[in-house]
Amino acid sequence: MSGNPDVTQFNDDELVPPHWLNSEFIASVLGHHEKEPVVKVIDLTFGPASAKGDHYASIMFRAKVKYTNKKGEFAKSLIIKTMPEAEGHKKEMIGGSPIFETEVAMYSKVLPEFERILRQAGDSTKLFTNCIYHSLEPHQVLIFEDLVEMGYFVLRDRDATLDEIHRVYFKLAKWHAASLKVQNEQPDFLEPYTHGLFEMPHVFNEPFMKTGMEFFVDLLGKEPELMKYKPYFESIKEDFLDRLMAEWKVSRNNPKADPYRVLCHGDLHLRNIMFKYKDPGSFEDCMLLDFQISNLFPLTFDLAYSIYMLMEPDHRWKHYDDIIDYYFFVLEDVLKKIGYKGKMPTQSGLWKRFNQHKYYEFFLISTFLPLMWALKDKLFDFGDLLQNEEKRRKCSYSEGYIKEVKILLARLDRFGKLKA
Structure with a gap:
């Protein structure tokens, strides 16, 4: 260095x-x-x-x-x-998964096809950064042009603005729309991509997967305002991961002719986005990164993940509905412009789909969201969090996270999701 x-x-x-x-x-x-x-x-x-x-x-x-x-x-x-070559937690966690093969295919085959579809409709949106080299043997490696040299940056020292969040959903909607057209016209093109987060072979051996709900229930029992929710989550705690996987498999095995089944990004969090401005007050572009677990799945799973991993807390509390509605407006508009001939998704249908994966939302709130708050507050190293039980437990008691849980559970309760 x-x-x-x-x-x-x-x-x-x-x-x-x-x-x-x-x-x-x-x-x-x-x-x-x-x-x-x-x-x-x-x-x-x-x-x-x-x-x-x-x-x-x-x-x-x-x-x-x-x-x-x-x-x-x-x-x-x-x-x-x-990919990690040294023995250790990283290599063990991703061992046997096709994440690198998936990402190579995304850059070399899938995303170029998505862009081709947009270009035919007169849309110049750039969906991915230029990959100048890729290989699986003898080493798994991808080489890109450096986006930093082109003026892009990752948000680390401030929160994302509402406009920046809208820009991400603007690009995600175009990605999803192109994938729907591909499935309608080339049914086999995207079929290999069915390896999402929970298909990684060792993910359920990870301690953080097993302790998230346990720590969450403990928190509910110690916060007076949250105690009323504890009996419900206590009742699902022991077999929570089984419930989560059953729900996941139902979504994975849905019929292929589904207007809500798209190629999901799979990991849409704020550090997987880079932004660019022409000058300090003039937004130019955002670029989505990291396609290792991109997979065919209901689009609401990408959206649910992004709500907890991409949006800022204030956006989740105050602008959640408007942002998702904006995403759908762009999705519908692009589908029409690119000449999609399949069954059209509807706004009411999208919101209905959100009610079909409550255990996934519980997982995001109980297991991933406290980790995101720890990173936001710069309290712990991410690798340590995954492997250190005591540090993960402390994440569940951060002031910001507790405040969010109170708001989020009240909303889920209003929607009737906290019922057996």
Whole structure:
């Protein structure tokens, strides 16, 4: 790494690149991409591409390279994404899952097809960043143009604005619309993508999956305003994960001819989005990232996940309905413009679908939301949270999280979701 950065803000396994990530490899990648052999790599430095908490199931480096070819001397910044090779929790958690194969296919096959559909309708929306290289053997690696060099940034030091959140749903709706058209016209094209979060082979062995509801019920019993909800959650605590998986499988096995079944992003949280402004007051673009668990599923699962993992607390409390309605407005508009011939989803049908996955919402509130609050408050390292039971328990008692639970459970109760 160049300079003297504070290494504590980065993941340990992203401080030193693997031995194969060297000048020879980078020269080969650039030569192939530019169709002009690299004569010499003059300088090459590696550093972490992201901060702690931005991601976990991969390793990412930023490579700064200076090189020459027959056309002259050049400099590039590249983002390199690969899989954990060192033994440890990361490698164990994702072992045996097809997440990297999925992401390679997304960049090389699926998203280019989605963009082709939009372009035919005169829509120039960019759905993904340029991938200049991908490989599964001998190493799993994806290499991208560096979005930071193009003016994009990840939100870390402030909350997202309501306008920025709307922009994300604007792009997600276009993604979902294109996937519906693909399914209608090319029924087999997206069928391989059925590996979501709960299909990862080792995910239910993770301690955080087992303790989330337990800590949640404990919290309900200690907060006077929440005690009235404890009997219901106590009654489902012991077999909660079984209920969750049963609900998940019903959604997975829904008939294919379903106007709400789309290719979901699968992991739409705020650190998987980069924003760009022409100047401080003029929004230009947002870019969705990280397609490792993109999968065919009801679109309401993407939306539910994003409500708890993408929206700011104030958005969840005050603007939740309006944001989802805005998403549907864009979805419907784009479906018409791209010439979708299948059965159209409806706004009432979308809201009805939200009522069909209550255990998934309970999971997000009890298990994922306290982790997001811990990251928001910068209390713990994400890797430590996944593996340290006591730190996870403390997350369930943060002031911000408790305030949210009071609001969220009152809303779910009004919708009749807290009944057997």
